[in-house]
Each structure stands twice: as C-alpha cells, then as structure tokens.
Amino acid sequence: MLILKKSYSRLAMFAALLLSTNLAMNLTTALAAAQTPQANGGAKALPPxxxxxxxxxxxxxxxxxxxxxxxxxxxxxxxxxxxxxxxxxxxxxxxxxxxxxxxxxxxxxxxxxxxxxxxxxxxxxxxxxxxxxxxxxxxxxxxxxxxxxxxxxxxxxxxxxxxxxxxxxxxxxxxxxSADMRMHVLTEVIKDDSRAKKIYLIGQDYSFGRQVARSARNMLAEKRPDISIVGDDLHPIGKIKDFAPYVAKIKANGADAVITGNWGNDLSLLVKAAKDAGMVLKFYTFYGNGLGAPAAIADAGIGRVRAVAEWHPNAGGTDxxxxxxxxxxxxxxxxxxxxxxxxxxxxxxxxxxxxxxxxxxxxxxxxxxxxxxxxxxxxxxxxxxxxxxxxxPLYVSVMQKKGESGVRFDNEGSGYGFKTERYFDARLTALPTSCKMTRM
CATH class of the missing domain: 3.40.50.2300 (Response regulator)
Incomplete structure (x- = not known):
C-alpha cells in the first residue's frame, strides 16, 4: 500500500510539472504573438x-x-x-x-x-x-x-x-x-477712389480697434490728405446689440465711406444696421466677407462692401x-x-x-x-x-451677387460672394519692422 501511494505521488508531481510547462509555453507563445504586427494590426502607434x-x-x-x-x-x-x-x-x-x-x-x-x-x-x-x-x-x-x-x-x-x-x-x-499691412492695401484702394471724400472710422474698443483707427488716420493723411475723417467711434467689444445709434451718427456726419476692423457679430450687426437705415455708402472692412456679414448686408452691399484677406474663394484657378x-x-x-x-x-x-x-x-x-x-x-x-x-499676397475684394462675372461661389449660402478688385503681390504688402528680437 505504501508503494502504491509513493508511485501515485510521483505520477501526480510529473503530471503537474508537465501541465505547468505546457501552460508556460502557451503563455509565452501568446505574448509573443500579441507583440507581432499581425496581432495588433501593425506597428505600435507613436504618441501624437x-x-x-x-x-x-x-x-x-x-x-x-x-x-x-x-x-x-x-x-x-x-x-x-x-x-x-x-x-x-x-x-x-x-x-x-x-x-x-x-x-x-x-x-x-x-x-x-x-x-x-x-x-x-x-x-x-x-x-x-x-x-x-x-x-x-x-x-x-x-x-x-x-x-x-x-x-x-x-x-x-x-x-x-x-x-x-x-x-x-x-x-x-x-x-x-498685421493691421497696418491690411490698412496699407485698403488705403491704396481708397487712394484711387476719387469719390471718397468723407470717411467715418468705427471699431472695437481694445488694442486692435484703436490701432486700426490710428493706421487709417496716418495712412490717409499721407496718401489722400484731401479726405476728411468725419467721425471716430470705439464701442465695447461684443456688447452692442443694436448699432442704430452709431449708424445715425455716421449718417448725420455725411460720411460716404466707413473703415472698420470689426469682426464677428460686431461686424454683421453694424452692417445690418446700416442696411436697415437705408444708407448707401462704402464699407472698407478687414472681415466683411465672413460670419454672417454678406447675408446681413444683402443687396445693399453689392459693389460697396470691400474686404481684405490673403485669399478668398473666388480668387480663381483650378487649384x-x-x-x-x-x-x-x-x-x-x-x-x-x-x-x-x-x-x-x-x-x-x-x-x-x-x-x-x-x-x-x-x-x-x-x-x-x-x-x-x-x-x-x-x-x-x-x-x-x-x-x-x-x-x-493680399486681395481686396468687393461684394457681388453669385453668378456675376468672377463670382462662382457665394458665402454661407447667402447668394452673395466677393470678386477680386485688387491683388497685391507679397512684396507690396511687406512693411518695415522695429522688432529687436532676442534669439535662442
């Protein structure tokens, strides 16, 4: 009986050893397979x-x-x-x-x-x-x-x-x-507009808006000293819901054109107020071709609203x-x-x-x-x-109806797009810098 127990014990130990060896081999094989490109669909992705x-x-x-x-x-x-x-x-x-x-x-x-x-x-x-x-x-x-x-x-x-x-x-x-670069090309267009006599400046009351007004005054004084600045307003950014009082001042001062750096809702609400007041004047804008502005302006903007940008959808060419x-x-x-x-x-x-x-x-x-x-x-x-x-390069473009010559695309489904009026090569947009940079 003792001999039988010892033989059974040795057999059990051998079986356990064989089982553990097979499990280890299977585990090793599985781990190796998991690390192959075939198992995870390719090489391990690198951090983004x-x-x-x-x-x-x-x-x-x-x-x-x-x-x-x-x-x-x-x-x-x-x-x-x-x-x-x-x-x-x-x-x-x-x-x-x-x-x-x-x-x-x-x-x-x-x-x-x-x-x-x-x-x-x-x-x-x-x-x-x-x-x-x-x-x-x-x-x-x-x-x-x-x-x-x-x-x-x-x-x-x-x-x-x-x-x-x-x-x-x-x-x-x-x-x-920069604002000065954009204003430079806008005032080049105004310089050649003999009908521009009275300009009204309006912008958002922060560093950018104030700079737009300064640039407009300085550049117009140099390029068209005969033009009168008949108004200069700054308003809180993103706070004005009704621009009718500002438009009334523009009208009262007899302005035939407006220069503005307004963007977002401050631009679309401004031009909509001008439309609602029945005003017929030119808007020289930085951002008149985006975010609701064309739809808000509608027919009143045709041939009157201008925008400046590095490109626009109707710039032209297959690419x-x-x-x-x-x-x-x-x-x-x-x-x-x-x-x-x-x-x-x-x-x-x-x-x-x-x-x-x-x-x-x-x-x-x-x-x-x-x-x-x-x-x-x-x-x-x-x-x-x-x-x-x-x-x-920079483009100054003017608002037109979609389908007019040079206006294949409209903005935001509004039926109105922008057509290139003037193209300025990069060499003509560069201005001097006063930067004194410390480099690494």
Missing amino acids: VRIGMIDGLSGAFSNAGEAVQRNLQIAIDRVNARGGVRLPDGQHKLVLSSFDNKQGVEESLTALKHLTDQHIPFVVQGNSSAVALALVDAINKHNQRTPDNRVLFFNYSAVDPVLTNEKCSYWHFRFDA SDAFYSQFRQRYPDPRDDYVHLRMQVMIEMLASAIEKARSTEAAAVARAMEGAQYKNAFHNALMRAEDHQLIQ
Missing part, C-alpha cells in the same frame, strides 16, 4: 504631436472660435492623411486640443497653464490681440522659467502691429497680415477652386462656410518645421520656421526671420 488651441468657444464670439476649429482640423487631417509628421523614431499624427477662453485674458492664461501642465508644445490663438499680447508675455516668462517644457505660439488672426514690432518674441509667429470645394464637401452646412487659407498655411509650415528640426522642441522648431517658405499652386508666403511675420 499635440497642438493646443486657446480661443472663444462660448459667448458672443463662439461662431468665430468654432470656425477656427474647423479650419485647423481639416488642415491637421491633411497632414495626418500623409501619415503625420516624420521624426527620427517614425511618423507621429497631429492632434488638436481645444481650450475655451471665453474671449477673456484671465481665462486664456488659465488655459495656457493647463496646456503647459500637459506638456503640449504648440499653442495656437488669434481671435483677440489683447489675448495674444497676454499670451506672448506669459509664454516668454514660462519658457525662461521652464526650459525643458517650452512652447511656441502660432498666431492666426491677432493683427495688432506691436506683436511683430516692439512686442515681438522669438516664441511667437504670426500668419495673418484654388479645388481647395475651396474640398472644404465645402467636408463642411456642407452653409453656416460653416468660413475658410481661412492662412490656417492651412500655418499647419503645413509647422509640420515642415518639425520635420526639418527633427524635433518638437520649441527652440529647434522656431529656428526651422525662420525664413521658411510655403508655396502651392495659388499661394506663396515667406516667414520673415526678423520679426516672425508671414509675408504673403
């Missing part, structure tokens, strides 16, 4: 390169922030369709993370803190020069204080000239024309038309029809700079961005190293 957008996604100007988000996303998707950005360890996709600043400076600085806490290397913002100036100052301090977590700021719409003059920064790049058509296919809702070429240029130039630098480190990408050129079949731009201002 994150871009943090700080802009208004709620409140009075949420439509402007949402338009930016759409433009950035389609540009990012184009880069990712090529596999992303190439770095020494492989290709990384771009990812957009959005932070709602409610168009406030304090909220923007809080968003920047969240962004840097997450080690997001690239910040994009534009819909407020006041916010942009605060971000430049905060980023300068952050990058000096935390050199192992530095960030770069890419500005798509904040056009206060100081950002690339006395407040220029190595960590800031602007992809829109330009294809670019716009691709955007409309992606975002077919007429309310989403607000396309910024400069945001596509910004993302493409960022991707190229990352690849040239072979890094996402801020100083390395900044060095790669300086002097960089963007060129496609219908646009050519250069990032000026002296002040980090993008130098690019």
Whole structure:
C-alpha cells in the first residue's frame, strides 16, 4: 500500500510539472504573438504631436472660435492623411486640443497653464490681440522659467502691429497680415477712389480697434490728405446689440465711406444696421466677407462692401477652386462656410518645421520656421526671420451677387460672394519692422 501511494505521488508531481510547462509555453507563445504586427494590426502607434488651441468657444464670439476649429482640423487631417509628421523614431499624427477662453485674458492664461501642465508644445490663438499680447508675455516668462517644457505660439488672426514690432518674441509667429499691412492695401484702394471724400472710422474698443483707427488716420493723411475723417467711434467689444445709434451718427456726419476692423457679430450687426437705415455708402472692412456679414448686408452691399484677406474663394484657378470645394464637401452646412487659407498655411509650415528640426522642441522648431517658405499652386508666403511675420499676397475684394462675372461661389449660402478688385503681390504688402528680437 505504501508503494502504491509513493508511485501515485510521483505520477501526480510529473503530471503537474508537465501541465505547468505546457501552460508556460502557451503563455509565452501568446505574448509573443500579441507583440507581432499581425496581432495588433501593425506597428505600435507613436504618441501624437499635440497642438493646443486657446480661443472663444462660448459667448458672443463662439461662431468665430468654432470656425477656427474647423479650419485647423481639416488642415491637421491633411497632414495626418500623409501619415503625420516624420521624426527620427517614425511618423507621429497631429492632434488638436481645444481650450475655451471665453474671449477673456484671465481665462486664456488659465488655459495656457493647463496646456503647459500637459506638456503640449504648440499653442495656437488669434481671435483677440489683447489675448495674444497676454499670451506672448506669459509664454516668454514660462519658457525662461521652464526650459525643458517650452512652447511656441502660432498666431492666426491677432493683427495688432506691436506683436511683430516692439512686442515681438522669438516664441511667437504670426500668419495673418498685421493691421497696418491690411490698412496699407485698403488705403491704396481708397487712394484711387476719387469719390471718397468723407470717411467715418468705427471699431472695437481694445488694442486692435484703436490701432486700426490710428493706421487709417496716418495712412490717409499721407496718401489722400484731401479726405476728411468725419467721425471716430470705439464701442465695447461684443456688447452692442443694436448699432442704430452709431449708424445715425455716421449718417448725420455725411460720411460716404466707413473703415472698420470689426469682426464677428460686431461686424454683421453694424452692417445690418446700416442696411436697415437705408444708407448707401462704402464699407472698407478687414472681415466683411465672413460670419454672417454678406447675408446681413444683402443687396445693399453689392459693389460697396470691400474686404481684405490673403485669399478668398473666388480668387480663381483650378487649384484654388479645388481647395475651396474640398472644404465645402467636408463642411456642407452653409453656416460653416468660413475658410481661412492662412490656417492651412500655418499647419503645413509647422509640420515642415518639425520635420526639418527633427524635433518638437520649441527652440529647434522656431529656428526651422525662420525664413521658411510655403508655396502651392495659388499661394506663396515667406516667414520673415526678423520679426516672425508671414509675408504673403493680399486681395481686396468687393461684394457681388453669385453668378456675376468672377463670382462662382457665394458665402454661407447667402447668394452673395466677393470678386477680386485688387491683388497685391507679397512684396507690396511687406512693411518695415522695429522688432529687436532676442534669439535662442
């Protein structure tokens, strides 16, 4: 009996050993299989390169922030369709993370803190020069204080000239024309308009609005000293619901043209008030071709409302038309029809700079961005190293009905589009800079 028990015990031990060995072999095989490309559908994905957008996604100007988000996303998707950005360890996709600043400076600085806490290397913002100036100052301090977590700021719409003059920064790049550059081409058009005699200035009461008024006065005094400035009003940004009192002043002063840098609802409500008052005058605008303005102006704007931009849907050419058509296919809702070429240029130039630098480190990408050129079949731009201002062509376009000569596309399904009136080569848009930049 004792012999039988010992034999059974040895047999049980052998069986247990055999079982454990088979389990170990099976587990090893399973783990190895799980690590093969065939098991997980390809090589392990590399971490994305994150871009943090700080802009208004709620409140009075949420439509402007949402338009930016759409433009950035389609540009990012184009880069990712090529596999992303190439770095020494492989290709990384771009990812957009959005932070709602409610168009406030304090909220923007809080968003920047969240962004840097997450080690997001690239910040994009534009819909407020006041916010942009605060971000430049905060980023300068952050990058000096935390050199192992530095960030770069890419500005798509904040056009206060100081950002690339006395407040220029190595960590800031602007992809829109400055207010002075935009005003320069607008006043070139006004200079050649013999019927322009009395100009009314109206704008939003913050750094950008005040700069637009200063630029208009200075440039008109130089180019057309015979023109009278018959009014100059600043109003609270995003607070005015009825512009009828302002329009009454414009009418009472006998103005035959208005210059305004207003954007978003402040622009569309202004031009709608002028329409409702039955006024017949020209509007020279920075942003008259977007976010509800054409529909609000309607027939009263035909041949009268002008806008300045680096591109517009009716700029012309097969490639330009294809670019716009691709955007409309992606975002077919007429309310989403607000396309910024400069945001596509910004993302493409960022991707190229990352690849040239072979890094996402801020100083390395900044060095790669300086002097960089963007060129496609219908646009050519250069990032000026002296002040980090993008130098690019500008169009002044005039509002017309869709279907008129040169107006194939309308804005936001309104039945109204814009036709090129004057084209300014990049060499004609560049202005001197007073930037004295400290480089890394």
